Structures are given as C-alpha cells and as structure tokens.
Amino acid sequence: MKTHEQWTSKLGFILAAAGSAIGLGAIWKFPYMAGTNGGAIFFLLFILLTLFVGAPILIAEFLIGRNSQKDAIRAYQKLAPGTKWHYIGGAGVVFSFILLSFYSVVGGWILSYLGRSITGSLSNANYGELFNEIIANPVEVVLCQFIFMIMTIMVVKGGVQKGIERASKYMMPALFLLFIILAIRSLTLEGAGAGIEFLLKPDFSAMTAETVLLALGQAFFTLSVGISVMVTYASYLSKSENIVKSAFSVAGLNILICFLAGIVIFPAVFALGFEPGQGPGLVFVVLPAVFNEMAFGSVFLFIFLVLLLFATLTSAFSILEIVVAVLVKDEKEKRSKLAWISGLLIFIVGVPSALSFGVLSEVQVFGKSVFDAADFLVSNLGLPLGALFISVFVGYRLPRKLVKEELSLGTNGLGFFYDIWYFSIRFVAPIAITVVFLQSIGLL
Ligand code: PFF
Numbered sequence: 001m002k003t004h005e006q007w008t009s010k011l012g013f014i015l016a017a018a019g020s021a022i023g024l025g026a027i028w029k030f031p032y033m034a035g036t037n038g039g040a041i042f043f044l045l046f047i048l049l050t051l052f053v054g055a056p057i058l059i060a061e062f063l064i065g066r067n068s069q070k071d072a073i074r075a076y077q078k079l080a081p082g083t084k085w086h087y088i089g090g091a092g093v094v095f096s097f098i099l100l101s102f103y104s105v106v107g108g109w110i111l112s113y114l115g116r117s118i119t120g121s122l123s124n125a126n127y128g129e130l131f132n133e134i135i136a137n138p139v140e141v142v143l144c145q146f147i148f149m150i151m152t153i154m155v156v157k158g159g160v161q162k163g164i165e166r167a168s169k170y171m172m173p174a175l176f177l178l179f180i181i182l183a184i185r186s187l188t189l190e191g192a193g194a195g196i197e198f199l200l201k202p203d204f205s206a207m208t209a210e211t212v213l214l215a216l217g218q219a220f221f222t223l224s225v226g227i228s229v230m231v232t233y234a235s236y237l238s239k240s241e242n243i244v245k246s247a248f249s250v251a252g253l254n255i256l257i258c259f260l261a262g263i264v265i266f267p268a269v270f271a272l273g274f275e276p277g278q279g280p281g282l283v284f285v286v287l288p289a290v291f292n293e294m295a296f297g298s299v300f301l302f303i304f305l306v307l308l309l310f311a312t313l314t315s316a317f318s319i320l321e322i323v324v325a326v327l328v329k330d331e332k333e334k335r336s337k338l339a340w341i342s343g344l345l346i347f348i349v350g351v352p353s354a355l356s357f358g359v360l361s362e363v364q365v366f367g368k369s370v371f372d373a374a375d376f377l378v379s380n381l382g383l384p385l386g387a388l389f390i391s392v393f394v395g396y397r398l399p400r401k402l403v404k405e406e407l408s409l410g411t412n413g414l415g416f417f418y419d420i421w422y423f424s425i426r427f428v429a430p431i432a433i434t435v436v437f438l439q440s441i442g443l444l
Pocket of ligand 1 (some may be wrong): 026229318
C-alpha cells in the first residue's frame with residue numbers, strides 16, 4: 001500500500017519541527033557558546049541571524065517538502081526532474097546518518113547521568129573527574145548510546161502520527177514546563193542579577209567577526225537546517241497550512257528555549273561563583289555542581305536531565321526519520337524493519353565516536369578525535385554547504401510562480417514580507433553562508 005502520511009494537526013507539525021530544532025544545540029551548546037563568546041552580544045547576534053538567515057532557509061526547506069510531499073531525495077527529483085539537484089537530499093541523508101551517530105553518544109551521556117541521579121551517586125562528587133570518568137568508560141558509553149538509539153527507533157518505527165507526533169505532543173509541553181520551573185528556581189537565587197545581565201546586556205566592544213560566524217553556525221544547527229530534515233518533516237504537512245507562520249513559530253520557540261537555557265544556567269553560575277566560560281563541560285560539569293549547592297538540588301538536577309533527554313530524543317527522531325523516509329518510499333509495511341536496520345547501523349557507525357574519549361582517544365581523523373571529526377564534518381561542512389545549495393535551489397532554480405504560490409497557501413497574501421524573504425534567500429543567505437563556510441574551513 002502506498003500512502004504518504006500526514007501530521008494530524010498543524011500543532012502536531014509545529015511541535016515535531018520545534019522538537020527537531022530544540023535539542024543539544026539550544027540546551028548544551030548555546031549556553032557554553034554564549035558563555036565563551038561574550039554572553040549577551042552572542043545571544044543578540046544569534047537572534048538576528050536566526051530571523052534573517054536561518055528562518056528564511058527553514059521556510060525554503062518547508063517549501064520544498066510541502067510542495068513535493070516527498071522524502072529528502074525524491075522531493076528534489078520531483079521539483080527538478082532529470083537534474084542532479086537531488087544530490088542535495090542524498091548528501092543530507094548521509095550527513096544525517098553521521099550526525100545521529102555522534103548525537104546519540106551525547107544522548108547516552110545524558111542517560112548515564114540520569115541513571116546516577118536516580119541512584120543518588122551524583123551528589124557531592126567531583127564533577128569534572130566524574131564527567132571524564134563516564135565518557136571514558138567504554139562499556140557504559142556504548143551501552144547507554146545503544147539504549148538511546150533503541151528509544152529513538154521505538155518511536156520512529158511507529159510512524160509520523162503514532163510515533164513522532166504523539167511523543168512530541170507530550171515531550172515538548174513537558175519540556176517547557178520543566179524549564180519554567182528551573183528558570184524560577186535559578187532567578188530566585190541570591191545574586192542571580194549578574195547572570196541576567198551577562199545574558200541580556202550586550203557589550204558591543206566584545207563583538208568580533210568570529211562571534212558573528214559562530215552565531216550563524218549556531219543558528220543553523222539549532223534550527224536543523226541544511227540537511228533536508230525539515231524537508232522531510234514538511235512533506236507530511238497538509239496544503240492548507242501556512243508554512244511561513246509555521247517556520248516563524250519554530251524559530252521563535254527555538255529562541256525562547258535558548259533564552260530559557262540561559263536564564264536557567266547563567267544566574268545559577270554567577271550566584272554560586274562559577275565561571276561562565278567553561279566550554280563544553282558547562283552543562284555536564286558545572287550544572288550538577290550548581291544544583292548540588294541548592295536546596296533540593298538533586299531533584300532539580302533530575303528534572304534538568306529529563307528535559308535534556310526529551311529535547312535530545314525529539315531531535316534524534318527527526319534525524320532518523322529522514323533516513324527511514326528515503327528507504328521506506330511510502331511503503332508503510334516496511335517501516336518498522338527499516339527503522340530497526342538503519343537505527344542499528346547508525347549505532348554501529350557511532351561506536352568509534354563513543355569510544356573516542358577513552359580507548360580510542362589516540363585515533364585521529366584529520367587531526368581530530370573521531371567524535372570531533374564527525375561533528376566538524378556535519379556542523380561545519382554539511383549544514384552550511386547544504387543550506388547554501390538549498391537557498392540557491394529555491395532562489396534561482398524553482399520557478400518564481402511556484403515559490404510564491406506555495407508560500408501563499410493558507411494566508412491572505414504575503415505582501416512585503418515575500419520580497420524581503422526572496423531577497424534574503426537569493427542574496428543575504430548565500431553570501432552569509434559562503435563567508436561562514438570559508439571561515440570554518442580556514443580559508444578566510
Ligand atoms: N537542531 C538540533 C539541535 O539543536 O540539537 C540538531 C540537529 C537536528 C541539526 C537535525 C540538524 C538536523 F537536521
């Protein structure tokens with residue numbers, strides 16, 4: 001039987017797409033990137049670049065998916081038959097495969113922490129040592145990565161409505177609620193003001209070219225744009241919905257969660273005398289220490305880990321979904337089997353990344369550990385290059401009429417907005433991305 005599934009509602013789509021966007025990028029990466037790059041100025045640039053570059057590309061991906069109603073490869077084949085444009089989708093599938101192979105490693109770390117937080121062994125530890133111990137323990141990291149992948153497969157195999165949409169509908173509201181509880185706790189700590197100032201009062205003298213470039217990379221990563229994951233999700237969206245509004249809802253929710261992550265982390269960091277510029281360990285090393293000094297800290301740490309797990313899982317669903325959708329070709333009955341096969345293959349490919357902080361730490365790929373090399377390949381090459389080709393495809397290859405009609409569905413006309421968006425997709429986005437890309441490979 002050939003059917004292309006659909007989301008049951010617009011809200012279901014928005015929650016699933018926001019679930020894809022909101023993940024480790026917002027909760028783990030954003031605070032440490034802001035922490036090491038001037039705080040408020042990084043946040044401000046991130047917001048502007050999300051709105052003026054990231055969101056226009058998100059709209060472009062939604063447009064390709066919704067118009068074609070096809071998976072990441074067949075979407076481009078349908079819109080540009082007989083051309084090589086579908087390589088964008090093919091590359092997206094390969095990059096998604098690699099992305100999930102190391103994303104699931106961090107998912108596994110969260111499970112490790114969660115297990116320890118339940119047994120109580122996270123209290124009063126030396127968190128720096130503990131983190132290094134966990135990530136270097138071969139059995140623990142691989143086992144936890146495996147469990148994380150099983151959780152992802154179990155949802156994705158259920159399909160769009162019964163799997164992803166249903167899970168996201170519970171997980172995303174829970175995520176917001178838990179975040180609000182934590183934000184209130186953090187804001188009511190004595191001395192929290194310094195943290196708020198760090199996040200919200202920009203120091204323009206701290207702005208450098210690098211800050212701009214890092215903020216753009218962060219905007220792409222957190223919006224899940226560049227590897228056609230959002231093409232796949234939008235292919236399940238009905239023609240009666242407005243994709244422009246949906247894209248801005250997703251971008252807005254994403255910014256909101258980054259803001260809340262900052263509001264949870266920085267006041268606590270400052271109030272308790274920690275350093276904001278700790279780097280990648282901020283969430284895993286500093287936060288448990290911060291919570292450890294609070295009343296009921298272990299409860300708040302547990303809540304935080306659960307929400308980090310939810311956010312990471314809903315992103316992982318979308319990354320596995322693009323691979324599964326291409327393989328399933330709308331033949332529903334094969335879905336479960338293909339979800340298992342591709343999910344387990346991704347797990348196997350990810351094992352060297354998981355081990356790269358311990359037994360395989362000596363192994364170098366292009367001068368980096370396996371984990372860092374995979375991350376660099378996807379985040380610094382795959383996403384920006386993919387976003388560049390997508391903006392060129394929509395800005396120059398697709399007929400203007402098709403583009404305008406598709407964007408206008410579900411609205412009473414787009415007015416001036418359309419011209420701004422089209423200008424961005426043809427000029428602003430490609431130029432901005434080219435600059436980031438050249439910089440990230442060291443050519444600028
Ligand atoms: N947006 C996810 C995050 O911020 O954690 C990561 C991601 C998911 C990137 C899906 C790209 C993607 F296609």
